[in-house]
Amino acid sequence: MSRGTFHFVLELIEPHLKAHRPVLQRQLESGLRLAVALWWYATPCEYRSISTIFGIGVSTVCMVVQEVTAALRKFLGKRCITLPSGTRLQETIDGFAQRGYPMCPGAIDGSHIPMITPSVDAAAYYNRNGWHSVVLQAVVDHRFCFSNVFVGLPGSMHDARVLVNSLLYRKAEDQGRYLFLHDVSVHPSKLCVSNVMHACCVNVQNQRKFNKALNSARIVVEHAFGRLKGQWRCLSKYLDISTTLVPDVVFACCVLHNICEINKEDFPSEWSLVEADGPAPNSADCTDQQGHGHQAIHSAIKSIL
Template sequence: MKVIMTLRFLATGKMQQCTSDDLGPSQSTVSRVLNTTVAALTTPDIVRQFIDFPTDLQTIWQKQADFMRIAGFPAVVVTIDGTHVRIIAPTVNEETYINRKGFHSINVQVVFDANYKILDLVPKWPGSTYDARVLSQSGLNGLFEQNYVRPGCHLLGDSGYPLKHWLLTPYRRPQGEQPLNYNRAHKVTRAVVERGIGQLKRRFHFLHRDILHSPERACHIIMACGILHNICKVCNLPLLDDDDDDDENDNHGSGASGMPQIEGLRFQVSPLLCRQSQTEVYMEGPHLFDKNSAADHMETS
């Protein structure tokens, strides 16, 4: 019951869907259940199990081959972007959470492979933070800068990121056939991350709404959605509507396309949560999830 309440809330974004007669609990009960389930789902062991950036050659070669088939762009391992998840105005450092579009948000760094699996997720930065800064302070940056990922492996990012030997961005003013061809292939290939973010938000319409929690708790809930998204991918649970996949940060959509997936997802998630301590205590602080991301490779390798 706890699992299905949590999944229903994340899939619909509507508290009333979880307090209807078929389930019966009060809103305060649903809130406590959400806290407990999300805390159990976002323990470091679970995060590392389902969101993990590869460093072994065989996996990297396979991911490069998957991207190569899209538009012929060589040596791409993942695509990267930031997406904004709305939150209510926090009581501390409120102004730092106002993004360039004027609403309060968490700027979430997300990295997808060609099969729309999340390989790195950093849901902790205030909305005013630029994507490039989020990356520069992330464990993913350390993996590449310190050569934990072999040279010659590339991320694709948009022009908001700096050009690096491992991070390829488009030409700002392409002139000539080669730069134009490069930009065309880059655009088609990088579109994976935009569609991936769109899929994530379609599965969990909660991410389209203002999250009515502190930034710290919002970060945990976003991470839980990323883990559940990857579980859906592993279990081949499809998206059941035909809406456009592209990310729309301003979309307030509140549909329930994720609802038919709840039973299948519950079956996969329940055993994981049974192995975790059922605590309602959240980790607090601005360092949230730094060490639950790909940076773990640097600490444990």
């Protein structure tokens, strides 16, 4: 994240951080608190490692992460993650048409977010890959930005059930199964939730051609998940936080993902993480995994602040 983007985020959430600053954190500037949270989001660091890096208490790190997470969700959630409408909707449809799939307002898929074994109803969170997780369902536009996010249901739940339980599905049901009511200059039946498309199983020429076009659109959401987990590495390890806090952290990372994508932040291709069917990676100390010493980390923080 560049300095400009950092200060853009800080300007938007600083009023909340100042208004809800506990007595023990009054000496911590808002910029430092945002930097602490961003470092936790972006690395596999544990609280104790960040405590050493920034020279603050472990409990303070925990509280700062929770407060910044709440601020990102409350003040930037609806601003940064919204279904396209008007001109933006038409641009999204045109963007997918250029990929070879017409009349598409977004690509939808699910991803598993690793977490530690929950203390309550652990079996429900045990997914088919053999680890505990919550499901992130997301709609992505042609620019790899999230336009709808639904997260928090247990990892054992099937994708179809996740969709039916999502606010996206309920919105369509309330609108007669239409998500985009006469919002573009096309027939609205082409944009209803009942027309969620999936690949054909019959291997004949027409089906193969359709599947190829569909995959050209669907790959956008896969890339978005890879970029999300590649940039915000806390989502690629077992999240060692309360089960109730996991959805908020995931949502906050999706907000930051959109901000970085819109601002065209640099994203090296080697950062992208491919969805895997095997065990999720274990937590690791950030200095061991990335090879950064404390001096280099402090230099990076200083350049942002």
